[in-house]
Amino acid sequence: MKQHIEALLQAAVETLKDQGMLDADVTPRIQLDRPRDKSHGDFACNLALTLAKPAKKNPRELAQAIIDALPENDVLAQCDIAGPGFINFKINHQRIIDQLENAWQDERLGVGSAGTQQTIVIDYSSPNLAKEMHVGHLRSTIIGDAVSRTLELQGHNVIRQNHVGDWGTQFGMLLAHMEDVQSESNDVALQLSDLETFYKASKKRFDAEPEFADRARALVVKLQGGDDYCLSLWRQFIDISLTHCQQVYDRLGVKLTRDDVMAESAYNDQLHNIVEVLREKGLLVEDQGAQCVFMDEFKGKEDEPLPVIVQKKDGGFLYATTDLAAVRYRAQTLKADRAIYVVDARQSLHFNQIFTLSRKAGLASDSLQLEHMGFGMVMGKDGRPFKSRDGGVTKLSDLLTEAERRAQVLIAAKGTDLSESEQAEVASVVGIAAVKYADLSKNRTSDYVFDWDTMISFEGNTAPYLLYAFTRVSSIFHKAGMQLNDVNGAIILAAEQDTALANKLAQFPEIIASVANKGMPHFLCGYLFELAGAFSSFYEACPILSNEDEALKASRLKLAALTARTLQQGLQLLGIPTLKRM
Ligand code: ARG
Numbered sequence: 255m256k257q258h259i260e261a262l263l264q265a266a267v268e269t270l271k272d273q274g275m276l277d278a279d280v281t282p283r284i285q286l287d288r289p290r291d292k293s294h295g296d297f298a299c300n301l302a303l304t305l306a307k308p309a310k311k312n313p314r315e316l317a318q319a320i321i322d323a324l325p326e327n328d329v330l331a332q333c334d335i336a337g338p339g340f341i342n343f344k345i346n347h348q349r350i351i352d353q354l355e356n357a358w359q360d361e362r363l364g365v366g367s368a369g370t371q372q373t374i375v376i377d378y379s380s381p382n383l384a385k386e387m388h389v390g391h392l393r394s395t396i397i398g399d400a401v402s403r404t405l406e407l408q409g410h411n412v413i414r415q416n417h418v419g420d421w422g423t424q425f426g427m428l429l430a431h432m433e434d435v436q437s438e439s440n441d442v443a444l445q446l447s448d449l450e451t452f453y454k455a456s457k458k459r460f461d462a463e464p465e466f467a468d469r470a471r472a473l474v475v476k477l478q479g480g481d482d483y484c485l486s487l488w489r490q491f492i493d494i495s496l497t498h499c500q501q502v503y504d505r506l507g508v509k510l511t512r513d514d515v516m517a518e519s520a521y522n523d524q525l526h527n528i529v530e531v532l533r534e535k536g537l538l539v540e541d542q543g544a545q546c547v548f549m550d551e552f553k554g555k556e557d558e559p560l561p562v563i564v565q566k567k568d569g570g571f572l573y574a575t576t577d578l579a580a581v582r583y584r585a586q587t588l589k590a591d592r593a594i595y596v597v598d599a600r601q602s603l604h605f606n607q608i609f610t611l612s613r614k615a616g617l618a619s620d621s622l623q624l625e626h627m628g629f630g631m632v633m634g635k636d637g638r639p640f641k642s643r644d645g646g647v648t649k650l651s652d653l654l655t656e657a658e659r660r661a662q663v664l665i666a667a668k669g670t671d672l673s674e675s676e677q678a679e680v681a682s683v684v685g686i687a688a689v690k691y692a693d694l695s696k697n698r699t700s701d702y703v704f705d706w707d708t709m710i711s712f713e714g715n716t717a718p719y720l721l722y723a724f725t726r727v728s729s730i731f732h733k734a735g736m737q738l739n740d741v742n743g744a745i746i747l748a749a750e751q752d753t754a755l756a757n758k759l760a761q762f763p764e765i766i767a768s769v770a771n772k773g774m775p776h777f778l779c780g781y782l783f784e785l786a787g788a789f790s791s792f793y794e795a796c797p798i799l800s801n802e803d804e805a806l807k808a809s810r811l812k813l814a815a816l817t818a819r820t821l822q823q824g825l826q827l828l829g830i831p832t833l834k835r836m
Contacts, residue, residue: 255353256764258329259297259343260284266323267301275319276309286343288761295334295342296757302339313339347753351745353760358816363823365407365766372591373411375584376402379503379510380597382419383495383517384428386449387502388647389640389704390598393629396690396829397698398596399508400775401627403827408770413588414514417580418499420492421519426474429487430466431456433473446494450649478522478570492517502650506686507829521579525571528578528617529564535615543567551610552603562607577608581624582617592623594773599628599699627773630701632693640704654686660710661685664718665836672835680836684718685710687830691717694828695779715783717830720821723786724832726793727818730811732834734799738815743808751792752813758788759816762824775828782824789817 263284270276282305286297302317309316317335324330332344357364378398381391398414406412431452435442446452459466477484496512503510529545532538537547539561546561554560564575584590595605605626612618632640642648662681670677692709695716696702712718731738747753758781765781768774798814801807822832 255329255345255349255760256286256297258327259286262324262327262329263299263301263320265325266320267305269323270319273323275311275316276305280305280308289342292754292757294336294340295332296345297343298336299341299343300339302335302341306339317341345757347747350753350756350760351747354745354756354813354816357759357762358812362407363762363816363820365763366409371409371411373413373589374405374592374594375413375415375588375590376405376594376596377415377417377580378402378594378596379499379508380415380417380419381499382422382424383492383499384419384422384424385453386495387499387650389632389650389653390647391650392632392653392689393693393698394596394598395503395508395510396506396693397627397629397773397775398594399506399510400694400778400828401594401596401769401773402509403829404766404769404775404778407766407823407827413590414510415580415584416510416515416517418496418515418517420495420517421478421522421576423471423474425477425488425491426470426472427456427460427466428453428491429473429477429484430470431459432487432491433469442490443494446491449495449498498651502654505651505654506690507831509829516580516583518576521576521583524579524582525575528575528582529571531617532564532578532611532615537611537615538564547611549607549610549614552607560603560607562611574604574608577604578612578615578617581608581612585612585618585622590622592625593618594625594627596627596629596773599630602626602628625773627698629698633701633703635703635705637703654689656706657685657689657710658682659685660706661688661718664710664712668712670836676835680833683831683833684721684836687717687721687825690828690830691720691779694775695783697776698774715779720782720786720825721830721833722836723789724818724821724825725834725836727789727814727821728834730798730814731818734811736811738818741808741811741815743805743812745812746806746809748806748809749796751788751795752810755788755792755813755817758785759813759820762820766827769827778824778827782821785817785820785824789814 267276267282271278282301284299284301286299289295289298302313302320306313306316314335317339321333321341324333329346329349330343331346334342336342353364376398379391379395381387402412402414432442435445460470473484477488496515500512532547539546539548541561544563544567545565546563548559548561552560562574563572565571581593584593597605609624613620618624634640640648658681661684662677665677665681665684672680688709693702708714709716710718712722745756747756761781765777769778792813796810798807798810801810825832
């Protein structure tokens with residue numbers, strides 16, 4: 255609908271150019287907004303205002319000329335000029351009804367495919383395996399998951415890549431500690447069941463015992479040289495660590511599996527070649543023994559060059575080298591049209607450099623869209639990075655357990671007729687959903703404050719609120735002894751609240767498109783919150799089951815059923831399951 259009107263406006267601009275009202279070379283950015291105040295219509299645009307100044311025309315007159323030049327169509331019911339020259343549009347009700355009837359028939363609620371189907375590689379979660387997953391991994395894991403699901407709904411071929419950090423110097427100390435634990439005939443697996451403690455113990459010894467530190471360094475060299483014994487110890491460690499990650503993914507309802515793991519170590523045997531490619535392209539410079547690339551695009555504050563180091567003096571490779579190999583793999587082997595990296599915003603320089611260098615070195619063609627979807631940090635209420643009570647990093651698994659406990663308190667306080675075991679199940683869904691939703695509903699580019707009280711609450715734009723809203727819609731059908739599918743009859747827009755709800759429902763495909771394009775799940779959260787609000791007003795003002803007018807009753811049941819399906823689909827894209835009762 256939105257695109258359709260934008261196309262009409264585009265056509266009007268072309269007509270005005272032909273008539274000489276506008277210069278032939280103007281190419282305005284046509285953008286429609288959904289005004290908050292419905293008395294302003296369904297859509298509004300400031301096109302006349304932006305065009306008036308360069309065209310030296312009166313904006314209101316230009317607005318009228320634009321309206322007059324709109325091609326004939328059956329979408330717009332009314333166009334009005336408002337204020338200094340805004341144009342407000344009212345949509346033809348029949349068009350909204352037609353769109354919703356189509357959505358009703360469609361499993362994907364009319365989301366449809368977004369133009370051409372692409373192969374989209376998305377790198378997310380990607381924790382370092384030396385330690386247990388902590389709160390810092392939450393954002394990449396759930397934002398990446400929501401974006402992947404959204405792209406999939408649009409029909410793209412989505413390839414998930416969990417680029418786990420399983421290689422590097424920390425593994426030396428972990429292997430050295432493993433050796434000792436094993437020789438004391440302790441059960442290594444048991445000790446590794448608490449990875450965090452194991453990591454800390456290794457680190458402590460590494461810092462305190464020179465003999466241990468030497469052995470750790472020697473083990474890394476052997477590991478990287480492909481020594482069988484070291485590799486088998488390392489594999490044992492990685493396997494346990496990945497099992498921990500999988501448990502977290504399963505609890506979070508994140509779609510990642512072992513098959514999506516494409517670890518840093520998988521690129522080892524290509525790193526020499528990457529350096530060779532850079533050398534052949536004449537991009538490499540030796541700086542204090544290290545192999546570097548300097549690009550004019552990347553300068554520091556004092557105009558000093560910012561190198562990408564691809565090989566250290568001792569021959570070792572770096573994070574950047576592996577990422578260059580990964581770009582090549584995604585471009586050439588996976589044949590990606592678009593490669594997305596859901597990684598901490600603090601790595602933005604790294605990714606900018608990698609993307610630019612990949613193109614210069616011919617590892618990725620210009621047609622491959624490379625995108626870093628950065629995100630801010632999780633902060634505590636004190637405004638500092640979120641920490642556990644003992645001041646350490648918070649293990650993700652502990653955080654989720656705490657969420658479940660708090661949700662249980664919330665459910666009990668609300669009063670419920672669920673049995674104790676049902677309550678525990680509901681609390682688990684609500685608690686995890688609350689943590690995820692609190693994160694997903696914030697603009698990912700900023701830091702956000704982790705606050706239990708606002709997230710585990712029925713008030714405001716929260717998961718408990720939306721889950722509860724869903725149960726309210728479902729209960730209508732429960733009361734009527736109906737399934738959603740039993741609904742039939744045509745949509746009629748009688749009351750103002752019918753129209754408002756229908757308009758909201760019709761907006762769903764637009765929202766999905768913007769989440770998919772910009773990688774911003776908070777658009778979807780804001781939308782679902784508004785939809786739940788529109789439903790509440792509708793429910794209060796418009797009798798449904800008690801309605802004596804059978805046609806109106808059937809229409810309202812259909813709008814309610816569409817609301818239920820849209821809420822469910824939307825939450826599912828966020829990786830949040832709905833509940834029948836709570
Ligand atoms: N393991 C890295 C970290 O924890 C993130 C990796 C992101 N992906 C990538 N291709 N560099 O910081």
